[in-house]
Amino acid sequence: MKMNLRAVKSIRLAVIIAGLAISSSLFAELPTAPQLASKMKVGWNLGNTLEAPGGETTWNGGVMTTQKLIDSVKMAGFNTVRLPVAWFSHSDTVTNVIKDAWLSRVREVVNYCIKDSMYVIINIHWDSGWLEKHITVADSARVNARQKAYWTQIANYFKYYGDHLLFASANEPDAKDATGMAVLLSYHQTFVNAVRSTGGNNTTRSLIIQAPQTNIELSNSLMNKMPVDPTPNRLMVEVHYYTPWQFCIMDKDGTYSWEKMYYYWGKDFHSKTDDPIRNASYGEEAYVESALNLMKTKFVDNGIPVIIGEYAAIRRKLSNPTDQALHDASFANYFKYVTKSMISKGIIPYCWDINMGMFNRSTGKLLDVALKNAIMQGAQEAQATAIPHVFESKLSVYPNPFQTAFTLDIENLSGLKQVVITDMLGKVVESSNPQSGRNLFGERLKPGVYVVRIVGNNWSKTAMVIKE
Numbered sequence: 001m002k003m004n005l006r007a008v009k010s011i012r013l014a015v016i017i018a019g020l021a022i023s024s025s026l027f028a029e030l031p032t033a034p035q036l037a038s039k040m041k042v043g044w045n046l047g048n049t050l051e052a053p054g055g056e057t058t059w060n061g062g063v064m065t066t067q068k069l070i071d072s073v074k075m076a077g078f079n080t081v082r083l084p085v086a087w088f089s090h091s092d093t094v095t096n097v098i099k100d101a102w103l104s105r106v107r108e109v110v111n112y113c114i115k116d117s118m119y120v121i122i123n124i125h126w127d128s129g130w131l132e133k134h135i136t137v138a139d140s141a142r143v144n145a146r147q148k149a150y151w152t153q154i155a156n157y158f159k160y161y162g163d164h165l166l167f168a169s170a171n172e173p174d175a176k177d178a179t180g181m182a183v184l185l186s187y188h189q190t191f192v193n194a195v196r197s198t199g200g201n202n203t204t205r206s207l208i209i210q211a212p213q214t215n216i217e218l219s220n221s222l223m224n225k226m227p228v229d230p231t232p233n234r235l236m237v238e239v240h241y242y243t244p245w246q247f248c249i250m251d252k253d254g255t256y257s258w259e260k261m262y263y264y265w266g267k268d269f270h271s272k273t274d275d276p277i278r279n280a281s282y283g284e285e286a287y288v289e290s291a292l293n294l295m296k297t298k299f300v301d302n303g304i305p306v307i308i309g310e311y312a313a314i315r316r317k318l319s320n321p322t323d324q325a326l327h328d329a330s331f332a333n334y335f336k337y338v339t340k341s342m343i344s345k346g347i348i349p350y351c352w353d354i355n356m357g358m359f360n361r362s363t364g365k366l367l368d369v370a371l372k373n374a375i376m377q378g379a380q381e382a383q384a385t386a387i388p389h390v391f392e393s394k395l396s397v398y399p400n401p402f403q404t405a406f407t408l409d410i411e412n413l414s415g416l417k418q419v420v421i422t423d424m425l426g427k428v429v430e431s432s433n434p435q436s437g438r439n440l441f442g443e444r445l446k447p448g449v450y451v452v453r454i455v456g457n458n459w460s461k462t463a464m465v466i467k468e
Helices: 005-018 033-037 067-075 100-115 140-157 178-197 216-222 285-298 321-344 369-385
Strands: 043-045 080-083 119-123 165-168 207-210 235-241 306-311 347-351 389-392 395-398 406-410 416-423 428-432 437-441 448-456 459-467
Touching: 033 235, 033 448, 043 306, 067 100, 080 100, 080 347, 100 119, 100 140, 140 165, 140 178, 178 207, 207 306, 216 235, 216 285, 235 285, 285 321, 285 347, 306 321, 321 347, 321 369, 347 369, 416 437, 428 437
Parallel strands: 043 080, 043 347, 080 119, 119 165, 165 207, 207 235, 235 306, 306 347
Antiparallel strands: 389 395, 395 406, 406 437, 416 428, 416 448, 448 459
16 A cells, blocks of 8 residues: 555654653643752663664673563662663764664653653763764864764654653763863754754753763863753753772772772771772772762752763672672662762762663563662662751751751851742742741742742852752
8 A cells, every 4th residue: 555755754753642651741841950850769771772783682682672671670669761872873874864763662662661650861872982982173073963963863753752751962971171071062062952953842851961971070170061051951960970990890800909809898898808909998988978069069059950870880709608798788888878879969870780680681570689679778768868958057958858848947147138939940939037046938839949049148058949
């Protein structure tokens, strides 16, 4: 049976729309990035799968992703998924046209996640390094052209999807200095412009911008500008966390002492019987707090959500049963501690996982119960403790997030004049002349993200609060 081109396109569009679980009307103003971030609790990576250049079954005995697997991820407690995706190897590398079959397959996996009411991120991953290893002025014109072509196609293909879908510009772009950062910013600007140009729900979709090398220290020192976005409050920042690398990702010893694998992490988990070189000598609890606080202070506290797009550690096989038991406990402690620290600072964690890691990708069976439990325990403890937002010893805001009201605790703070609460559009929704002691706010606010501004004589302080 023959059909004209217009009919074919109409049917294809109808199929796409029918397959969506859109949480808003076809074209609507989607929530702000902080509003979404408040709902994206604990994340999981479909690692070594869609980003494999030869297809999703190429690496590590990979298998085709199924709804059954994503259902298992949801049941384990994760509510957001990161899908690393390759596009270069699924396109004409001269014209930069992505193959329809690949766009359709990525959409299938996205739909698995959205069917389970999960938030889902699609990115341009390593992808043969066409962007990540070419952060140079000489390569910028060619890279920007491909970045524009790919993201225009991807964004058009998904423009009808609602707020549960987010786009991420890249993965681990190899920018090292101010010049590289300027080039990388141009790639991110091209990404933002391409997505916004497609209209529809992409006008207000939240977009994720990668730090140089997704490195926390580099992002703190170099990432002093964000791309210009015509839609306010829709950008997030992505960094990764694999510290200390000798514990997290190093799979064999090197020549020097600092190239030896760590088996034990955490102040209460060092071995007293194994070789002392196997105990982590840096990157433990104090470093976690210091590094993540850089991201909280620079971005989260200024209304720009942060995701840890990847974090992981290697579970090792040791010959001595006592050493193995201590290593296993240390391994669980690592995931529990860093997950708790991330979430307590308003940062969204995405653990890196591969086939036969946490899950059997063929059956969906949960294989590493201890790992899952460590992550979820860290998340639960972070949410339960609700660490106050402390400006200084005389002024704090808690709990945050809150459900009914939050407390502004003031202790003899001189020159205090007014508290003003605004929504993310700058509209004043509550104001008061507070007194010393505990002041309650937010009872009449709707769920959302708000800015609290405390004003004194010649000073002011600002915090962000979330009502769930």
